[in-house]
Amino acid sequence: MSSIDRSQSVGGTRTYEVRTYGCQMNVHDSERLSGLLEDAGYVRAPEGADGDADVVVFNTCAVRENADNKLYGNLGHLAPRKAQRPGMQIAVGGCLAQKDRDTIVKRAPWVDVVFGTHNIGKLPVLLERARVREEAQVEIAESLEAFPSTLPTRRESAYAAWVSISVGCNNTCTFCIVPALRGKEKDRRPGDVLAEIEALVAEGVSEITLLGQNVNAYGSDIGDREAFSKLLRACGRIEGLERVRFTSPHPRDFTDDVIAAMAETPNVMPQLHMPLQSGSDTVLKAMRRSYRQERYLGIIEKVRAAIPHAAISTDIIVGFPGETEEDFEQTLHVVREARFAQAFTFQYSKRPGTPAAEMDGQIPKKVVQERYERLVALQEEISWEENKKQVGRTLELMVAEGEGRKDGTTHRLSGRAPDSRLVHFTKPEQEVRPGDVVTVRITYAAPHHLLAEGPVLDVRRTRAGDAWEKRNTAAAAGPAGVMLGLPKVGVPEPLPAVTGGCAVD
Numbered sequence: 129m130s131s132i133d134r135s136q137s138v139g140g141t142r143t144y145e146v147r148t149y150g151c152q153m154n155v156h157d158s159e160r161l162s163g164l165l166e167d168a169g170y171v172r173a174p175e176g177a178d179g180d181a182d183v184v185v186f187n188t189c190a191v192r193e194n195a196d197n198k199l200y201g202n203l204g205h206l207a208p209r210k211a212q213r214p215g216m217q218i219a220v221g222g223c224l225a226q227k228d229r230d231t232i233v234k235r236a237p238w239v240d241v242v243f244g245t246h247n248i249g250k251l252p253v254l255l256e257r258a259r260v261r262e263e264a265q266v267e268i269a270e271s272l273e274a275f276p277s278t279l280p281t282r283r284e285s286a287y288a289a290w291v292s293i294s295v296g297c298n299n300t301c302t303f304c305i306v307p308a309l310r311g312k313e314k315d316r317r318p319g320d321v322l323a324e325i326e327a328l329v330a331e332g333v334s335e336i337t338l339l340g341q342n343v344n345a346y347g348s349d350i351g352d353r354e355a356f357s358k359l360l361r362a363c364g365r366i367e368g369l370e371r372v373r374f375t376s377p378h379p380r381d382f383t384d385d386v387i388a389a390m391a392e393t394p395n396v397m398p399q400l401h402m403p404l405q406s407g408s409d410t411v412l413k414a415m416r417r418s419y420r421q422e423r424y425l426g427i428i429e430k431v432r433a434a435i436p437h438a439a440i441s442t443d444i445i446v447g448f449p450g451e452t453e454e455d456f457e458q459t460l461h462v463v464r465e466a467r468f469a470q471a472f473t474f475q476y477s478k479r480p481g482t483p484a485a486e487m488d489g490q491i492p493k494k495v496v497q498e499r500y501e502r503l504v505a506l507q508e509e510i511s512w513e514e515n516k517k518q519v520g521r522t523l524e525l526m527v528a529e530g531e532g533r534k535d536g537t538t539h540r541l542s543g544r545a546p547d548s549r550l551v552h553f554t555k556p557e558q559e560v561r562p563g564d565v566v567t568v569r570i571t572y573a574a575p576h577h578l579l580a581e582g583p584v585l586d587v588r589r590t591r592a593g594d595a596w597e598k599r600n601t602a603a604a605a606g607p608a609g610v611m612l613g614l615p616k617v618g619v620p621e622p623l624p625a626v627t628g629g630c631a632v633d
Contacts, residue, residue, distance in 0.1 A: 143173040145181040149198070152375065153310070154222055156290045157248055158187045158496050161221070162282035168252035172282075179206050183546045184253060186225035190305055190479070192298025195224055217241065217255055221248060221311040227481065229268045229622050232476055237264070244268035245310055272296075272314055280368070285529060286599045287592035288335035288371075289328045293321050293359065297341040298348065299378065302416050302483040303445065304404075310341060315349035322362055325369065332595025334563060335371035336363070337528060344377035357389035363392035368591065369561030370565075371526065371616055374398045374550070376403060376443075379419040382427050391434040398435045399548045402427065403443040407462030410457035412488040414487070420461060428466045439469035439514075439547035446503055447476040447496030450489035456499050463506055469514050469549070470576070471507045473501050508575050515573035518549065522569050522585065525551050529562035529596070541566075545578075553580035556587060556609075563592030 144165045148158040162172065165183065173181035184206060186197055204217065210216045219241035220232055224305055226244040240258040243250055246269035254265045272295060283289060296311040297304075325336055326424060338359070340346060347355025363372045372395050377386075379402060390396045402424075406412050409420045431438055444459060463471065475496050478485040524545030532542030532552050540552045541560060553568045565588040568580035 141171045142182040144183040145173045145177050146185045146187060148187045152185050153341065154189060156292060156339060159281045161185055161187060161248060161251060164251055179209055182215060185219045185446045188220060188222035190223040190227050190309060194324050196228065199224055203239065206541055207238050217258065219251060219255065226268060226309040229266060233266060240264055241267040246272045271311060282289055283353065286332055286595035289333045290339045291321060291324055291336045292339045292345065293346050294340040299342060300416050302414065303479060305342060305479045305481050308410060308481065313345060313434065315346055315347050318355065318359055320360065323361065323393045325366055326481060329366060329368045332591045334369065334590060334592040336369065338374040341599055342378045343374050345381045354385050357385040360389040360396050361393055361505050364395055369395055375401050379424050379427055387430050387434050398430055398438040398544050400438055404446060405443060405445050408458065409457035411451050412453050414450055416446060418597040420456060425462065425465055437547060439549060440466065441470040442468050444471055444473045444503065446500045447472060447491040449484055449487035451491060467510055467514060468507065470511055473503050473507065512575040514576065515578060518570045519573050520566060520570060520576055523569060525553065525566050527560055527562050527564045527566060548559065549578055550620065551578045551580055553584060556584040558587050559589055561593035563596045564588060564590050
């Protein structure tokens with residue numbers, strides 16, 4: 129079957145595909161882009177379409193040095209397909225579009241629409257305008273036109289959801305271009321956030337992740353320094369909401385009232401992702417990270433005292449300009465002291481448009497690679513040791529969809545523990561659906577997952593599992609509807625590979 133035949137096989141309706149790069153904000157924005165297109169009458173292209181759609185949307189990231197090469201390579205791959213296929217449209221949005229607004233159409237004249245981070249709601253209108261006028265439409269708003277959560281949204285799962293509480297960032301980290309592209313922090317009103325969560329729970333969602341570029345700075349835009357801890361406590365009063373997570377906080381804004389709210393609110397999970405970036409005070413100063421090693425370790429100590437079983441993860445950049453061997457040893461020291469359950473480690477990559485890209489003392493690739501390998505080896509050892517402490521514990525898991533790549537061959541299922549550790553468990557005789565909760569005993573630990581090889585101790589069918597079943601039954605009958613205004617349901621990655629405004633792709 130040709131690509132044209134495949135694209136028109138969904139009842140003659142125009143199909144779409146959204147390709148997402150970068151942080152959770154982009155993942156959530158892509159859910160909105162999908163919702164907008166479906167609200168406009170498009171349907172999602174079949175799984176694995178790989179460009180065989182009537183509209184292909186690239187939601188881009190700009191944090192890596194080669195981000196533009198990746199985009200233009202993908203656009204080049206689609207150029208001959210578009211030439212052979214009248215009516216096909218290509219749109220480019222996201223952070224790279226916001227940054228390179230004037231060059232995308234010049235370098236790839238077959239692109240139909242370019243839109244920015246502040247006006248994703250215009251995508252259907254711009255596609256139609258490009259079709260009627262038969263010329264590319266480039267529209268980049270300089271500031272947020274409307275908070276994105278008011279847009280229709282197509283979520284990917286029935287049991288867990290992203291809930292955006294703010295957009296933008298007020299920090300000026302020298303390695304990060306996100307604030308320049310996403311703008312200053314804008315907070316949603318607490319009542320609007322809670323109304324969205326309540327609507328999601330009413331549809332069956334039992335886990336939410338509060339999302340922001342600097343999530344615990346929430347309140348700075350509305351004049352309440354304790355707004356984030358108050359929001360966590362308010363989430364604890366929502367009946368039917370079993371799990372609350374958030375990402376990504378900044379050490380500068382991580383206050384004692386937030387720790388207390390985490391410890392005292394039963395449905396706030398014992399998990400914290402706290403970006404470190406470097407353990408060296410000298411490097412942290414060069415990064416314009418407004419904390420130092422002592423402050424960071426002090427937060428970790430307070431969290432562990434209040435929440436003894438908390439799993440703490442982090443982000444670390446190796447090879448920032450000017451980093452000496454002594455600086456790197458300070459990072460290793462923090463890793464040993466903090467004993468992270470997991471660390472997302474990255475080799476420094478120049479981000480065009482950031483101060484760090486022009487700094488003296490760029491580290492040779494060979495040196496960065498050697499340090500990176502030492503850091504990874506240390507963290508692997510610690511992750512394994514920390515996971516071994518879980519052996520023998522009895523845990524409640526929320527059954528996940530698609531997280532166990534070998535589940536089919538091993539006859540297992542997978543789920544997430546309260547602290548977000550991934551656990552593979554023996555498939556019980558009783559039917560278990562994503563969103564349901566099982567109780568298991570941990571029998572084995574690997575660095576990145578746990579096993580529960582014995583029989584499942586208990587299965588609790590949930591409203592979230594009912595919602596998953598209802599959605600999949602409806603999907604078999606035809607395309608799902610899109611909820612206007614507040615999002616429907618969705619699934620955030622429990623420990624995303626990139627985080628917040630200080631993310632590294």
